[in-house]
Amino acid sequence: MSRKATTDKTPRAKPSASTGRFSYEGLDRVLHEKARLGILASLAANPDGVLFNDLKQLCALTDGNLSRHLSVLHEAGLLETWKGPTGPRPQTMCRLTANGQRRFTEYISVLEQVVADAQRDTQPATPPPLSKRRSPA
Amino acid sequence: MSRKATTDKTPRAKPSASTGRFSYEGLDRVLHEKARLGILASLAANPDGVLFNDLKQLCALTDGNLSRHLSVLHEAGLLETWKGPTGPRPQTMCRLTANGQRRFTEYISVLEQVVADAQRDTQPATPPPLSKRRSPA
Numbered sequence: 290m291s292r293k294a295t296t297d298k299t300p301r302a303k304p305s306a307s308t309g310r311f312s313y314e315g316l317d318r319v320l321h322e323k324a325r326l327g328i329l330a331s332l333a334a335n336p337d338g339v340l341f342n343d344l345k346q347l348c349a350l351t352d353g354n355l356s357r358h359l360s361v362l363h364e365a366g367l368l369e370t371w372k373g374p375t376g377p378r379p380q381t382m383c384r385l386t387a388n389g390q391r392r393f394t395e396y397i398s399v400l401e402q403v404v405a406d407a408q409r410d411t412q413p414a415t416p417p418p419l420s421k422r423r424s425p426a
Numbered sequence: 427m428s429r430k431a432t433t434d435k436t437p438r439a440k441p442s443a444s445t446g447r448f449s450y451e452g453l454d455r456v457l458h459e460k461a462r463l464g465i466l467a468s469l470a471a472n473p474d475g476v477l478f479n480d481l482k483q484l485c486a487l488t489d490g491n492l493s494r495h496l497s498v499l500h501e502a503g504l505l506e507t508w509k510g511p512t513g514p515r516p517q518t519m520c521r522l523t524a525n526g527q528r529r530f531t532e533y534i535s536v537l538e539q540v541v542a543d544a545q546r547d548t549q550p551a552t553p554p555p556l557s558k559r560r561s562p563a
Contacts, residue, residue: 311464348449
Protein backbone atom coordinates (compact mmCIF):
# COMPACT_ATOMS: atom_id res chain seq x y z
CA MET A 290 0.00 0.00 0.00
CA SER A 291 1.27 3.43 -0.88
CA ARG A 292 0.44 6.59 0.95
CA LYS A 293 0.30 9.90 -0.79
CA ALA A 294 2.78 12.52 0.32
CA THR A 295 -0.04 15.02 0.75
CA THR A 296 -1.43 13.01 3.66
CA ASP A 297 1.84 13.30 5.57
CA LYS A 298 1.67 15.08 8.88
CA THR A 299 3.05 18.59 8.53
CA PRO A 300 4.06 20.63 11.58
CA ARG A 301 2.11 23.70 10.53
CA ALA A 302 0.38 25.21 7.53
CA LYS A 303 2.17 27.94 5.60
CA PRO A 304 0.56 31.10 6.98
CA SER A 305 0.30 32.81 3.62
CA ALA A 306 -1.88 29.96 2.35
CA SER A 307 -4.93 31.06 4.32
CA THR A 308 -5.83 34.72 3.97
CA GLY A 309 -8.06 35.89 6.78
CA ARG A 310 -7.87 32.50 8.49
CA PHE A 311 -7.68 34.24 11.88
CA SER A 312 -9.74 37.35 11.16
CA TYR A 313 -12.78 35.88 12.99
CA GLU A 314 -15.21 38.11 11.13
CA GLY A 315 -18.12 36.54 13.04
CA LEU A 316 -16.99 38.16 16.29
CA ASP A 317 -19.43 41.06 15.99
CA ARG A 318 -18.20 43.82 18.30
CA VAL A 319 -21.74 44.50 19.54
CA LEU A 320 -21.76 41.01 21.10
CA HIS A 321 -18.01 40.56 21.68
CA GLU A 322 -17.55 43.47 24.10
CA LYS A 323 -16.82 41.91 27.48
CA ALA A 324 -19.67 43.42 29.52
CA ARG A 325 -22.24 42.86 26.76
CA LEU A 326 -21.08 39.26 26.40
CA GLY A 327 -21.83 38.77 30.10
CA ILE A 328 -25.25 40.40 29.72
CA LEU A 329 -26.09 38.18 26.74
CA ALA A 330 -24.92 35.05 28.55
CA SER A 331 -27.07 35.98 31.57
CA LEU A 332 -30.12 36.49 29.40
CA ALA A 333 -29.49 33.30 27.40
CA ALA A 334 -29.34 31.43 30.70
CA ASN A 335 -32.66 32.98 31.78
CA PRO A 336 -34.93 32.99 28.72
CA ASP A 337 -37.91 34.19 30.77
CA GLY A 338 -36.07 37.44 31.38
CA VAL A 339 -33.94 38.97 34.13
CA LEU A 340 -34.75 41.99 36.27
CA PHE A 341 -32.42 44.99 35.85
CA ASN A 342 -31.15 44.73 39.42
CA ASP A 343 -30.46 41.00 39.13
CA LEU A 344 -28.65 41.57 35.84
CA LYS A 345 -26.55 44.26 37.47
CA GLN A 346 -25.53 41.77 40.12
CA LEU A 347 -24.96 38.82 37.76
CA CYS A 348 -22.68 40.92 35.56
CA ALA A 349 -21.10 42.98 38.35
CA LEU A 350 -21.94 46.24 36.57
CA THR A 351 -22.96 49.66 37.83
CA ASP A 352 -26.40 51.12 36.99
CA GLY A 353 -24.84 53.47 34.45
CA ASN A 354 -22.71 50.87 32.71
CA LEU A 355 -25.53 48.35 32.53
CA SER A 356 -27.92 50.98 31.12
CA ARG A 357 -25.39 51.99 28.49
CA HIS A 358 -24.76 48.42 27.33
CA LEU A 359 -28.48 47.57 27.36
CA SER A 360 -29.06 50.55 25.06
CA VAL A 361 -26.48 49.23 22.59
CA LEU A 362 -28.05 45.77 22.61
CA HIS A 363 -31.55 47.23 22.32
CA GLU A 364 -30.59 49.42 19.36
CA ALA A 365 -29.08 46.35 17.67
CA GLY A 366 -32.41 44.54 18.08
CA LEU A 367 -30.98 41.87 20.37
CA LEU A 368 -32.84 42.83 23.51
CA GLU A 369 -36.31 43.87 24.64
CA THR A 370 -37.18 45.52 27.93
CA TRP A 371 -40.50 45.49 29.80
CA LYS A 372 -41.50 47.95 32.49
CA GLY A 373 -43.12 46.37 35.51
CA PRO A 374 -46.26 47.68 37.20
CA THR A 375 -45.81 51.21 38.53
CA GLY A 376 -45.41 51.45 42.27
CA PRO A 377 -42.91 52.33 44.94
CA ARG A 378 -40.27 50.09 43.29
CA PRO A 379 -40.87 49.98 39.52
CA GLN A 380 -38.74 47.37 37.83
CA THR A 381 -37.47 46.66 34.34
CA MET A 382 -37.34 43.14 32.90
CA CYS A 383 -34.79 42.43 30.15
CA ARG A 384 -35.05 39.56 27.71
CA LEU A 385 -33.36 38.44 24.49
CA THR A 386 -35.38 38.83 21.32
CA ALA A 387 -35.61 35.86 18.95
CA ASN A 388 -33.04 37.67 16.80
CA GLY A 389 -30.84 38.15 19.86
CA GLN A 390 -31.00 34.45 20.66
CA ARG A 391 -30.04 33.58 17.08
CA ARG A 392 -27.19 36.11 16.93
CA PHE A 393 -25.83 34.97 20.29
CA THR A 394 -25.89 31.33 19.13
CA GLU A 395 -24.02 32.30 15.96
CA TYR A 396 -21.50 34.29 17.98
CA ILE A 397 -20.92 31.35 20.32
CA SER A 398 -20.23 29.09 17.34
CA VAL A 399 -17.38 31.45 16.34
CA LEU A 400 -16.05 31.36 19.91
CA GLU A 401 -16.09 27.58 19.67
CA GLN A 402 -13.93 27.91 16.55
CA VAL A 403 -11.47 30.15 18.43
CA VAL A 404 -11.27 27.62 21.27
CA ALA A 405 -10.88 24.73 18.79
CA ASP A 406 -8.07 26.59 16.99
CA ALA A 407 -6.30 27.20 20.28
CA GLN A 408 -6.72 23.63 21.47
CA ARG A 409 -5.45 22.21 18.19
CA ASP A 410 -2.48 24.49 18.11
CA THR A 411 -1.38 24.32 21.72
CA GLN A 412 2.34 23.63 21.77
CA PRO A 413 4.78 22.75 24.54
CA ALA A 414 5.50 25.65 26.91
CA THR A 415 9.05 26.24 25.65
CA PRO A 416 9.12 27.38 22.02
CA PRO A 417 12.11 26.49 19.82
CA PRO A 418 14.84 29.14 20.04
CA LEU A 419 14.16 31.70 17.35
CA SER A 420 17.68 33.08 17.77
CA LYS A 421 19.14 29.95 16.18
CA ARG A 422 17.25 30.68 13.02
CA ARG A 423 17.33 34.43 12.89
CA SER A 424 19.43 37.01 14.75
CA PRO A 425 17.76 40.12 16.09
CA ALA A 426 19.06 43.27 14.39
CA MET B 427 -34.84 5.55 50.40
CA SER B 428 -35.54 9.22 50.72
CA ARG B 429 -34.19 11.92 48.45
CA LYS B 430 -33.53 15.39 49.70
CA ALA B 431 -35.54 18.17 48.15
CA THR B 432 -32.35 20.10 47.46
CA THR B 433 -31.34 17.56 44.83
CA ASP B 434 -34.50 18.19 42.81
CA LYS B 435 -34.01 19.51 39.33
CA THR B 436 -34.82 23.21 39.21
CA PRO B 437 -35.44 25.01 35.91
CA ARG B 438 -32.95 27.78 36.63
CA ALA B 439 -30.98 29.25 39.48
CA LYS B 440 -32.22 32.43 41.06
CA PRO B 441 -30.12 35.11 39.38
CA SER B 442 -29.51 37.05 42.56
CA ALA B 443 -27.86 34.00 44.10
CA SER B 444 -24.70 34.32 42.04
CA THR B 445 -23.15 37.77 42.11
CA GLY B 446 -20.77 38.29 39.22
CA ARG B 447 -21.59 34.86 37.78
CA PHE B 448 -21.47 36.34 34.27
CA SER B 449 -18.88 39.09 34.77
CA TYR B 450 -16.16 36.98 33.06
CA GLU B 451 -13.37 38.89 34.77
CA GLY B 452 -10.78 36.70 33.01
CA LEU B 453 -11.63 38.22 29.63
CA ASP B 454 -8.72 40.66 29.72
CA ARG B 455 -9.46 43.41 27.21
CA VAL B 456 -5.87 43.36 25.93
CA LEU B 457 -6.48 39.82 24.64
CA HIS B 458 -10.25 39.98 24.07
CA GLU B 459 -10.20 42.72 21.44
CA LYS B 460 -11.21 41.04 18.18
CA ALA B 461 -8.16 41.88 16.05
CA ARG B 462 -5.71 41.10 18.85
CA LEU B 463 -7.47 37.79 19.50
CA GLY B 464 -6.86 36.91 15.84
CA ILE B 465 -3.20 37.91 16.13
CA LEU B 466 -2.75 35.84 19.28
CA ALA B 467 -4.47 32.82 17.71
CA SER B 468 -2.22 33.12 14.64
CA LEU B 469 0.90 33.26 16.80
CA ALA B 470 -0.28 30.41 19.03
CA ALA B 471 -0.79 28.33 15.89
CA ASN B 472 2.73 29.18 14.70
CA PRO B 473 5.01 29.04 17.76
CA ASP B 474 8.14 29.50 15.63
CA GLY B 475 6.88 32.98 14.77
CA VAL B 476 5.06 34.63 11.90
CA LEU B 477 6.38 37.29 9.52
CA PHE B 478 4.63 40.67 9.70
CA ASN B 479 3.30 40.37 6.15
CA ASP B 480 1.96 36.85 6.72
CA LEU B 481 0.32 37.99 9.95
CA LYS B 482 -1.31 40.87 8.10
CA GLN B 483 -2.77 38.39 5.65
CA LEU B 484 -3.84 35.79 8.23
CA CYS B 485 -5.69 38.42 10.24
CA ALA B 486 -6.90 40.49 7.27
CA LEU B 487 -5.48 43.69 8.81
CA THR B 488 -3.87 46.77 7.28
CA ASP B 489 -0.24 47.66 8.05
CA GLY B 490 -1.35 50.44 10.37
CA ASN B 491 -3.88 48.40 12.31
CA LEU B 492 -1.54 45.44 12.69
CA SER B 493 1.28 47.72 13.91
CA ARG B 494 -1.01 49.36 16.44
CA HIS B 495 -2.25 46.07 17.87
CA LEU B 496 1.27 44.57 17.92
CA SER B 497 2.38 47.57 19.99
CA VAL B 498 -0.38 46.94 22.54
CA LEU B 499 0.55 43.25 22.80
CA HIS B 500 4.26 44.09 23.00
CA GLU B 501 3.71 46.64 25.76
CA ALA B 502 1.70 44.03 27.68
CA GLY B 503 4.66 41.65 27.43
CA LEU B 504 2.77 39.10 25.37
CA LEU B 505 4.74 39.46 22.16
CA GLU B 506 8.33 39.77 20.99
CA THR B 507 9.46 40.97 17.58
CA TRP B 508 12.69 40.21 15.74
CA LYS B 509 14.10 42.23 12.89
CA GLY B 510 15.41 40.17 9.99
CA PRO B 511 18.75 40.74 8.26
CA THR B 512 18.93 44.15 6.64
CA GLY B 513 18.59 44.12 2.88
CA PRO B 514 16.26 45.16 0.10
CA ARG B 515 13.28 43.62 1.92
CA PRO B 516 13.83 43.74 5.69
CA GLN B 517 11.27 41.69 7.58
CA THR B 518 9.90 41.52 11.11
CA MET B 519 9.15 38.22 12.82
CA CYS B 520 6.54 38.20 15.60
CA ARG B 521 6.29 35.55 18.26
CA LEU B 522 4.46 34.99 21.55
CA THR B 523 6.55 35.26 24.69
CA ALA B 524 6.27 32.48 27.29
CA ASN B 525 4.09 34.90 29.28
CA GLY B 526 1.99 35.51 26.17
CA GLN B 527 1.47 31.78 25.66
CA ARG B 528 0.41 31.38 29.28
CA ARG B 529 -1.95 34.37 29.22
CA PHE B 530 -3.52 33.23 25.96
CA THR B 531 -4.09 29.74 27.39
CA GLU B 532 -5.73 31.27 30.47
CA TYR B 533 -7.88 33.50 28.28
CA ILE B 534 -8.99 30.53 26.17
CA SER B 535 -10.05 28.68 29.32
CA VAL B 536 -12.43 31.57 30.12
CA LEU B 537 -13.79 31.43 26.56
CA GLU B 538 -14.41 27.72 27.10
CA GLN B 539 -16.45 28.68 30.17
CA VAL B 540 -18.50 31.15 28.10
CA VAL B 541 -19.16 28.48 25.48
CA ALA B 542 -20.04 25.91 28.15
CA ASP B 543 -22.46 28.38 29.79
CA ALA B 544 -24.13 29.02 26.44
CA GLN B 545 -24.36 25.34 25.56
CA ARG B 546 -25.83 24.43 28.93
CA ASP B 547 -28.37 27.20 28.82
CA THR B 548 -29.50 26.93 25.21
CA GLN B 549 -33.28 26.94 25.17
CA PRO B 550 -35.88 26.25 22.48
CA ALA B 551 -36.07 29.01 19.85
CA THR B 552 -39.46 30.33 21.02
CA PRO B 553 -39.34 31.73 24.54
CA PRO B 554 -42.45 31.58 26.75
CA PRO B 555 -44.68 34.64 26.24
CA LEU B 556 -43.56 37.26 28.73
CA SER B 557 -46.79 39.18 28.09
CA LYS B 558 -48.79 36.48 29.88
CA ARG B 559 -46.82 37.08 33.01
CA ARG B 560 -46.14 40.77 32.89
CA SER B 561 -47.71 43.55 30.85
CA PRO B 562 -45.49 46.23 29.37
CA ALA B 563 -46.22 49.63 30.90
